[in-house]
Amino acid sequence: xxxxxxxxxxxxxxxxxxxxxxxxxxxxxxxxxxxxxxxxxxxxxxxxxxxxxxxxxxxxxxxxxxxxxxxxxxxxxxxxxxxxxxxxxxxxxxxxxxxxxxxxxxxxxxxxxxxxxxxxxxxxxxxxxxxxxxxxxxxxxxxxxxxxxxxxxxxxxxxxxxxxxxxxxxxxxxxxxxxxxxxxxxxxxxxxxxxxxxxxxxxxxxxxxxxx
Amino acid sequence: xxxxxxxxxxxxxxxxxxxxxxxxxxxxxxxxxxxxxxxxxxxxxxxxxxxxxxxxxxxxxxxxxxxxxxxxxxxxxxxxxxxxxxxxxxxxxxxxxxxxxxxxxxxxxxxxxxxxxxxxxxxxxxxxxxxxxxxxxxxxxxxxxxxxxxxxxxxxxxxxxxxxxxxxxxxxxxxxxxxxxxxxxxxxxxxxxxxxxxxxxxxxxxxxxxxxxxxxxxxxxxxxxxxxxxxxxxxxxxxxxxxxxxxxxxxxxxxxxxxxxxxxxx
Numbered sequence: 001x002x003x004x005x006x007x008x009x010x011x012x013x014x015x016x017x018x019x020x021x022x023x024x025x026x027x028x029x030x031x032x033x034x035x036x037x038x039x040x041x042x043x044x045x046x047x048x049x050x051x052x053x054x055x056x057x058x059x060x061x062x063x064x065x066x067x068x069x070x071x072x073x074x075x076x077x078x079x080x081x082x083x084x085x086x087x088x089x090x091x092x093x094x095x096x097x098x099x100x101x102x103x104x105x106x107x108x109x110x111x112x113x114x115x116x117x118x119x120x121x122x123x124x125x126x127x128x129x130x131x132x133x134x135x136x137x138x139x140x141x142x143x144x145x146x147x148x149x150x151x152x153x154x155x156x157x158x159x160x161x162x163x164x165x166x167x168x169x170x171x172x173x174x175x176x177x178x179x180x181x182x183x184x185x186x187x188x189x190x191x192x193x194x195x196x197x198x199x200x201x202x203x204x205x206x207x208x209x210x211x212x
Numbered sequence: 213x214x215x216x217x218x219x220x221x222x223x224x225x226x227x228x229x230x231x232x233x234x235x236x237x238x239x240x241x242x243x244x245x246x247x248x249x250x251x252x253x254x255x256x257x258x259x260x261x262x263x264x265x266x267x268x269x270x271x272x273x274x275x276x277x278x279x280x281x282x283x284x285x286x287x288x289x290x291x292x293x294x295x296x297x298x299x300x301x302x303x304x305x306x307x308x309x310x311x312x313x314x315x316x317x318x319x320x321x322x323x324x325x326x327x328x329x330x331x332x333x334x335x336x337x338x339x340x341x342x343x344x345x346x347x348x349x350x351x352x353x354x355x356x357x358x359x360x361x362x363x364x365x366x367x368x369x370x371x372x373x374x375x376x377x378x379x380x381x382x383x384x385x386x387x388x389x390x391x392x393x394x395x396x397x398x399x400x401x402x403x404x405x406x407x408x409x410x411x412x413x414x415x416x417x418x419x420x421x422x423x424x425x426x427x428x429x430x431x432x433x434x435x436x437x438x439x440x441x442x443x444x445x446x447x448x449x450x451x452x453x454x455x456x457x458x459x460x461x462x463x464x465x466x467x468x469x470x471x472x473x474x475x476x477x478x
Contacts (some may be wrong), residue, residue: 037255044247049234057230066239070247074254074378109216117233126232149233152226171227203223210221 032080040077051097057168058101058154063113068104072097075179087182095183098165105161114153119145155205163198170195372424
């Protein structure tokens with residue numbers, strides 16, 4: 001990707017809310033760079049859930065996700081003096097987390113253990129989604145949801161690391177193509193292509209459950 | 213059947229449901245504690261010594277000019293200091309019995325130098341090839357049969373060793389020239405005196421301008437210094453015959469050195 005297209009992409013993706021968020025982040029980052037270590041806690045509190053979410057959805061293991069999230073924060077804390085503000089802090093932090101996770105997944109490619117979080121059914125959006133994907137009521141619904149969750153994670157783990165990352169970042173974390181391209185250091189076209197291919201594979205893998 | 217379900221489940225819905233897989237509040241409490249511990253450990257952690265190498269490499273790449281300049285300055289200062297104070301350089305220390313002449317010459321004698329044993333050597337190869345060099349001094353036999361022999365002390369200046377090595381080479385050169393003296397008298401054409409077999413390394417016969425200058429100065433100070441002085445053969449001849457500087461340089465320009473031969477212009 002050329003510099004011009006990168007710059008164009010950044011301009012397009014920089015919505016006012018995101019710009020505000022980036023500005024407030026850069027202020028905190030400057031404080032940390034100036035020696036205010038406690039200011040880093042603000043960044044941890046703000047992004048820990050999102051970082052944990054991406055790592056968890058990539059690994060499908062809550063213990064690994066916890067370790068890797070902590071590692072990502074420690075790494076970003078240690079190298080925050082090198083952060084020059086060329087991208088937003090959020091993108092930079094995500095890149096650190098994704099790279100750490102990919103490195104971990106490459107090392108432990110042959111052993112995959114699922115350790116899944118429980119779906120929060122108190123949330124109305126979740127309840128609606130559960131109702132949409134299951135055709136049972138009562139006690140059976142919980143078991144069905146659990147089974148669907150496991151099948152989905154299995155199907156995700158069958159994808160290559162790159163395809164899994166794109167699907168996770170786009171469909172679960174809701175990042176834009178441009179942001180994913182920045183995090184994964186590839187073009188927007190590559191992101192779209194990978195996303196399309198990954199969804200095709202997932203669809204094929206989960207087809208029996210959709211047809212029930 | 214679920215009465216709420218209107219459409220068949222989709223992949224997007226299923227993936228969105230993963231957003232609801234969130235950890236509990238206890239998890240975040242434990243997470244925060246562990247992260248705090250790791251953060252503190254990262255602050256006080258002492259990095260292993262080899263971690264400094266990549267940083268040093270990057271620093272060197274960024275500041276290579278400045279580092280090069282400083283290193284050159286330090287090396288030049290080091291050599292200059294040792295040269296000025298006459299200290300022996302570790303890299304040029306003569307091994308074993310290596311010694312050079314502390315020429316003991318009589319005051320009334322013209323100091324002449326000849327090499328009795330040893331091989332010509334470059335200044336940088338002193339420690340390797342100049343194993344034993346004895347220098348004799350006599351008053352009546354310019355190039356042969358010197359009676360008084362002495363050796364240069366081990367802590368002699370490097371320049372003294374260089375001069376002694378040059379003495380040796382020059383002496384061999386002189387022997388070669390003397391052997392062809394008959395031929396030299398036949399005319400003023402340039403003649404080549406083949407020294408193959410007499411001098412292993414032709415370049416050993418060369419002296420640096422700085423060494424010549426130093427030798428000349430020392431020759432001038434030789435009589436005042438008494439018995440101990442180091443002089444070169446050429447300078448000694450010049451002192452003996454009182455030749456002028458111009459003539460001396462003219463003589464020097466007559467000598468040429470090739471890869472395997474030395475040419476002398478008459």
